[in-house]
Amino acid sequence: MRGLSAFLLLLCLQRVMTDAATARRPNIIIIMADDMGFDDVSFRGGREFLTPNIDALAYHGRLLDRLYAPAMCTPSRGALLSGRYPIHTGTQHFVISNEEPWSLTLNATLMPEIFQRAGYSTNLVGKWHLGFSRPEYTPTRRGFDYHYGYWGAYIDYYQRRSKMPVANYSLGYDFRRNMELECRERGVYVTDLLTNEAERLIKDHAGKDQPLFLMLSHLAAHTANEDDPLQAPEEEIRKFAYIKDPNRRKYAAMVSKLDQSVGRVISTLANTEQLENSIVIFYSDNGAPSVGMFSNTGSNWPLRGQKNTPWEGGVRVAGAIWSSQLEARGNIFTQPIYVGDWLPTLAHAADIELEESDAHKLDGIDLWPQLAGAADAPHVPREILHSLDDVWRVAALQMGQWKYVNGTTAAGKFDTVLTYRELDDLDPRDSRYPVTVRNSAASRALSRFDLRRLTQQRIAAIRRSAAVRCADFQRSCNPLLEECLYDISTDPCEQNNLAYSSRHSDVLAALRRRVRELRAGAVTPGNRASMPAADPTWHTCTWESFELNKPGTVPLECDYHGVPCESNV
Numbered sequence: 373m374r375g376l377s378a379f380l381l382l383l384c385l386q387r388v389m390t391d392a393a394t395a396r397r398p399n400i401i402i403i404m405a406d407d408m409g410f411d412d413v414s415f416r417g418g419r420e421f422l423t424p425n426i427d428a429l430a431y432h433g434r435l436l437d438r439l440y441a442p443a444m445c446t447p448s449r450g451a452l453l454s455g456r457y458p459i460h461t462g463t464q465h466f467v468i469s470n471e472e473p474w475s476l477t478l479n480a481t482l483m484p485e486i487f488q489r490a491g492y493s494t495n496l497v498g499k500w501h502l503g504f505s506r507p508e509y510t511p512t513r514r515g516f517d518y519h520y521g522y523w524g525a526y527i528d529y530y531q532r533r534s535k536m537p538v539a540n541y542s543l544g545y546d547f548r549r550n551m552e553l554e555c556r557e558r559g560v561y562v563t564d565l566l567t568n569e570a571e572r573l574i575k576d577h578a579g580k581d582q583p584l585f586l587m588l589s590h591l592a593a594h595t596a597n598e599d600d601p602l603q604a605p606e607e608e609i610r611k612f613a614y615i616k617d618p619n620r621r622k623y624a625a626m627v628s629k630l631d632q633s634v635g636r637v638i639s640t641l642a643n644t645e646q647l648e649n650s651i652v653i654f655y656s657d658n659g660a661p662s663v664g665m666f667s668n669t670g671s672n673w674p675l676r677g678q679k680n681t682p683w684e685g686g687v688r689v690a691g692a693i694w695s696s697q698l699e700a701r702g703n704i705f706t707q708p709i710y711v712g713d714w715l716p717t718l719a720h721a722a723d724i725e726l727e728e729s730d731a732h733k734l735d736g737i738d739l740w741p742q743l744a745g746a747a748d749a750p751h752v753p754r755e756i757l758h759s760l761d762d763v764w765r766v767a768a769l770q771m772g773q774w775k776y777v778n779g780t781t782a783a784g785k786f787d788t789v790l791t792y793r794e795l796d797d798l799d800p801r802d803s804r805y806p807v808t809v810r811n812s813a814a815s816r817a818l819s820r821f822d823l824r825r826l827t828q829q830r831i832a833a834i835r836r837s838a839a840v841r842c843a844d845f846q847r848s849c850n851p852l853l854e855e856c857l858y859d860i861s862t863d864p865c866e867q868n869n870l871a872y873s874s875r876h877s878d879v880l881a882a883l884r885r886r887v888r889e890l891r892a893g894a895v896t897p898g899n900r901a902s903m904p905a906a907d908p909t910w911h912t913c914t915w916e917s918f919e920l921n922k923p924g925t926v927p928l929e930c931d932y933h934g935v936p937c938e939s940n941v
């Protein structure tokens with residue numbers, strides 16, 4: 373009898389809880405890494421340093437096996453927030469350097485605006501990088517109720533200043549709370565600082581009726597300024613003493629801090645009873661720059677190329693999603709998905725109907741039914757334009773299994789596999805990998821919602837299916853001289869050019885035609901030349917909205933600590 377009433381009570385409770393969950397739109401939490409490599413998470417089998425929290429997100433939720441993004445910060449963030457290809461927002465060529473007066477087109481309705489209108493509290497913590505030379509370009513004028521972080525391309529991990537790799541522009545401070553300079557807690561490691569702020573927002577939100585949209589847009593694992601590019605707390609670096617290369621050791625510490633951030637955010641959601649009704653996404657904005665400008669030692673192994681190249685190493689990124697609404701959580705998601713898909717996909721998940729005028733401009737497609745549905749849902753055939761930059765003459769287009777590449781960046785210097793997978797200097801935790809993952813903060817929080825237990829076998833099976841298997845090398849292609857065609861479903865490492873085979877001439881012609889069609893519909897790139905008035909020396913050593921703000925009369929010497937925060941605020 374007691375058993376029966378307990379059972380009925382449970383049924384009742386379950387009914388109440390389900391009703392509450394459906395009545396309320398889900399919280400959307402997007403955690404973005406900057407310049408982190410495809411193989412710098414351990415869920416594909418890398419063992420040099422582990423990322424147990426990120427791996428747990430993938431194993432309890434869905435590992436996004438073929439998540440694609442434009443190969444650089446500005447176009448990638450622009451595609452995420454607008455749901456459109458960079459050729460449709462003027463961000464198709466390179467990035468916005470801090471001293472340049474332009475932005476993501478003001479024409480586009482951005483994801484935070486859409487969620488704001490639907491009643492969400494919209495918050496950006498961390499990097500923006502979509503323009504700030506006028507106040508109307510900045511996050512709180514583009515749909516975010518709140519911004520805590522920086523406007524530009526990157527900052528120092530402790531002092532929050534940046535110097536662009538452009539002659540004659542000074543070091544400038546770049547950290548704000550909404551439009552105001554934020555000077556408190558300087559010297560705190562930025563990955564922790566941003567995570568603290570995300571935790572505060574999540575805690576403040578507990579018990580409120582309003583749903584939360586939070587984009588935690590990390591600095592990690594981007595480099596800081598050129599004179600000290602890789603920065604992490606000493607005690608974190610010491611954990612990776614077994615890695616011989618001192619730069620790679622620091623990078624491991626930077627990624628480890630990022631991984632802890634993912635664990636902290638998920639635990640905070642759980643501890644405040646908000647996890648069940650949240651969608652949590654983690655991904656990197658683009659591939660790592662393994663070598664060259666802003667090189668952080670990140671690895672896109674075994675893929676070709678890196679950040680700012682048309683190859684898979686630039687555009688296929690590490691990512692995972694969790695939501696209690698995913699029927700097939702605990703399964704890898706192999707459907708190709710583009711960052712521009714998040715806008716319609718998350719709008720669907722939140723039951724937000726897009727206005728016709730916004731919906732018809734989208735290049736992204738709604739993949740919520742596939743993500744939330746059965747593990748074996750058939751793939752939706754789709755197109756992804758990776759790059760169409762007529763300044764550098766690069767075109768890269770994927771249609772279904774086919775990928776077309778015409779032209780490349782940096783005269784082809786970064787077109788090969790630029791890193792290897794470390795097999796000797798291994799993370800000591802690797803010998804107990806499943807235990808390490810299950811003991812992570814993320815796994816402890818997420819396992820409450822598991823449909824089946826995350827066993828050692830299950831972990832091994834997902835990790836095995838996420839391993840990329842390159843086909844044998846067959847026929848090379850020089851994209852500076854010829855068109856290249858790959859079947860990336862069987863040749864993910866782009867080693868067999870099919871453009872010459874007559875069997876593929878129709879496919880090649882179709883891709884070529886589509887590139888021309890897309891080119892005809894492209895807007896002019898928004899890029900503008902650097903403006904001397906942007907120099908922080910004219911704005912009390914701060915990166916300001918320089919197009920409209922009257923410059924100071926006396927340029928300051930900005931190469932020392934604290935000018936904006938200690939003597940001018």
Ligand SMILES: *[C@@H]1O[C@H](CO)[C@@H](O)[C@H](O)[C@H]1NC(C)=O
Binds near residue numbers: 460461462477
């Ligand atoms: C923005 O809209 C204007 C006016 O409709 C149009 O001329 C311009 O090409 C658009 N720009 C972009 C980048 O879409």
Ligand SMILES: *[C@@H]1O[C@H](CO)[C@@H](O)[C@H](O)[C@H]1NC(C)=O
Binds near residue numbers: 539540
């Ligand atoms: C930078 O400043 C130096 C010295 O003042 C000057 O000679 C040079 O032309 C400047 N370069 C640019 C790109 O403005």
Ligand SMILES: *[C@@H]1O[C@H](CO)[C@@H](O)[C@H](O)[C@H]1NC(C)=O
Binds near residue numbers: 884
């Ligand atoms: C391929 O690149 C060449 C050289 O830049 C260019 O002339 C041609 O139009 C490109 N083809 C397409 C379809 O973009």
